[in-house]
Amino acid sequence: MSQVEQIKETLKQELKHAVTAAGLASAEEIPDVVIETPKDKEHGDFATNLAMQLARVAKKAPRAIADDIAANINYEAAAIDKLDIAGPGFINFFMKKDYLSDIVKTALTMNESFGTTDIGAGKKVQVEFVSANPTGTLHLGHARGAAVGDTLSNILTKAGYDVSREYYINDAGNQIDNLVLSLEARYLQEIGQDASMPEDGYHGADIIGFAKEIVESYGDRFKDADTDKRRAFFRDYGLKRETDKLKDDLADFRVRFDNWFSESSLYEEEKIQPVLDKLSANGETYEKDGALWFRSTEYGDDKDRVLIKQDGTYTYLTPDIAYHQDKLNRGFEELINIWGADHHGYIPRMQAAIQALGYEKDQLTVQIIQMVNLFENGEKVKMSKRTGNAVTMRELMEEVGIDATRYFFAMRAAETHLDFDLTLAKSESNENPVYYVQYAHARICSMLRQADEKGLKPDHEADLSVLTSEKDQDLMKKIGEYPEAVADAAKRHAPHRMTNYVYDLAQTLHSFYNAEKVLTDDEQLTKARLALVEAVRITLHNALSDIGVSAPEKM
RNA sequence: GUCCCAGUAGCUCAGCUGGAUAGAGCAACAGCCUUCUAAGCUGUCGGUCGCAGGUUCGAAUCCUGCCUGGGACGCCA
Numbered sequence: 001m002s003q004v005e006q007i008k009e010t011l012k013q014e015l016k017h018a019v020t021a022a023g024l025a026s027a028e029e030i031p032d033v034v035i036e037t038p039k040d041k042e043h044g045d046f047a048t049n050l051a052m053q054l055a056r057v058a059k060k061a062p063r064a065i066a067d068d069i070a071a072n073i074n075y076e077a078a079a080i081d082k083l084d085i086a087g088p089g090f091i092n093f094f095m096k097k098d099y100l101s102d103i104v105k106t107a108l109t110m111n112e113s114f115g116t117t118d119i120g121a122g123k124k125v126q127v128e129f130v131s132a133n134p135t136g137t138l139h140l141g142h143a144r145g146a147a148v149g150d151t152l153s154n155i156l157t158k159a160g161y162d163v164s165r166e167y168y169i170n171d172a173g174n175q176i177d178n179l180v181l182s183l184e185a186r187y188l189q190e191i192g193q194d195a196s197m198p199e200d201g202y203h204g205a206d207i208i209g210f211a212k213e214i215v216e217s218y219g220d221r222f223k224d225a226d227t228d229k230r231r232a233f234f235r236d237y238g239l240k241r242e243t244d245k246l247k248d249d250l251a252d253f254r255v256r257f258d259n260w261f262s263e264s265s266l267y268e269e270e271k272i273q274p275v276l277d278k279l280s281a282n283g284e285t286y287e288k289d290g291a292l293w294f295r296s297t298e299y300g301d302d303k304d305r306v307l308i309k310q311d312g313t314y315t316y317l318t319p320d321i322a323y324h325q326d327k328l329n330r331g332f333e334e335l336i337n338i339w340g341a342d343h344h345g346y347i348p349r350m351q352a353a354i355q356a357l358g359y360e361k362d363q364l365t366v367q368i369i370q371m372v373n374l375f376e377n378g379e380k381v382k383m384s385k386r387t388g389n390a391v392t393m394r395e396l397m398e399e400v401g402i403d404a405t406r407y408f409f410a411m412r413a414a415e416t417h418l419d420f421d422l423t424l425a426k427s428e429s430n431e432n433p434v435y436y437v438q439y440a441h442a443r444i445c446s447m448l449r450q451a452d453e454k455g456l457k458p459d460h461e462a463d464l465s466v467l468t469s470e471k472d473q474d475l476m477k478k479i480g481e482y483p484e485a486v487a488d489a490a491k492r493h494a495p496h497r498m499t500n501y502v503y504d505l506a507q508t509l510h511s512f513y514n515a516e517k518v519l520t521d522d523e524q525l526t527k528a529r530l531a532l533v534e535a536v537r538i539t540l541h542n543a544l545s546d547i548g549v550s551a552p553e554k555m
Numbered sequence: 556g557u558c559c560c561a562g563u564a565g566c567u568c569a570g571c572u573g574g575a576u577a578g579a580g581c582a583a584c585a586g587c588c589u590u591c592u593a594a595g596c597u598g599u600c601g602g603u604c605g606c607a608g609g610u611u612c613g614a615a616u617c618c619u620g621c622c623u624g625g626g627a628c629g630c631c632a
Binding site for chain 1: 597630632
């Protein structure tokens, strides 16, 4: 539990004691006590609406209840300096300030692990994201999914969950047949044969590149080869190269997966039929019109879904159900899937499947990633200027930079449409939130360098009692909010809260910087402020790292 | 037609499991560099929280209906 949580918890307990001591309500009647941090500093460090919540039970006016609570609370035990009763019945608490310096010491001591909490209690969670077909290039939407999925995984880990990142490779089915046929056609074209691309073929430059590679290594060896053998080779080759490309692109985007799960392994390891058997045994399937159906409407889906088509092959859903069964078999208690907006109609049937297999609906959450629109100089960018095709993730990384790209994609709630302003993301100015935050970090590093030249280093033992200015205290409070911000973002699956937090922290630092000096003639104050800014630096660094953004020491 | 997401300042968005006067950035305007990085700070201006009802001590937040924008509704993947 973090410092601030500890304080709040103690305050809650003392509030409960005060309520029972005042005879306002019995312990069982007291609702969950909510301690909030008021927006307005005049409303204290913390506040509670408990008196209003108790109005009905205690049959008294909220302000009168607040008076009773105030008269009965133990100031010393709750670490309260003073309290006010305000508005309709809020109780505002002004805390003894020594807790603030504890926050600084905790940050310095924990360093890179500052921000970790145990609210996840080691729960095994799997985050599956990107999972783009291995048939082409990663685009904008994938990049957003990658940024959101990776950031979410980072903060879940920090909040104490046992997280595994997974990529589902759709390496079975029609699209792979198409990949093979496309590659075959390109290969034959490369060696001067008259071959046409399949109807739904992949026309990307990457396929042509692979065909050229094959010609370089193998010449025209496959010209008259047995079609099945040739295609088997092209299948393996194409998949390998496509998957490698995905891995490279994502690694360069600072996204790594714990597991790359192959769809075709479900076939090879015969994991599909047992799941069909289980569904049938549970009475969740029936036959109609020569097909096998899943009664997904039993679990709120619009219509039942076909599992085995008339021609005897599976629909896309079938191996996907087996895949989710496999995930659950691997011991994951909670599954988080991050899908593109075009898949959102697919959610009810997948959730139905989870339940039909005997699991709870909420063991699967699906986070939808909404569409991304690129803008440059106020104009909508439809196509890449370089290639004339849709803008790829790699182009974005190269043009905008990884830091800005990651930050911008993490910045907005995933389920909202995102306008990505290229001009802003590329600008090296205060308008650009990424630079604004990074600048705060660099500024601190600069001060630390100058202190270092004078032989001063941030010291865990510094006497922080001299940090009494408003800006000092604002900063300490803001640092103290970090573990909660992480926990909150994790609980709500809301990675964009981290960019909000880190921006706030940077703002508080810049404001402090303009109002107070760190390196002064007053040695005690200098030491205290060095410890303070080092704690800010650690927090900025950690929060940026959650988002996948670097924390530069110079700018 | 059914379902999902969104609608908050001129623009881009926070806030949404009910709480105090609805916040931030940009834009506009006015200030701050002999001082640790001005990629910064301070202030001013800016709102019928899409519309209409409802629930209650209290609604941007919850419920219902409607309007607008986007998306999904295959024995495709």
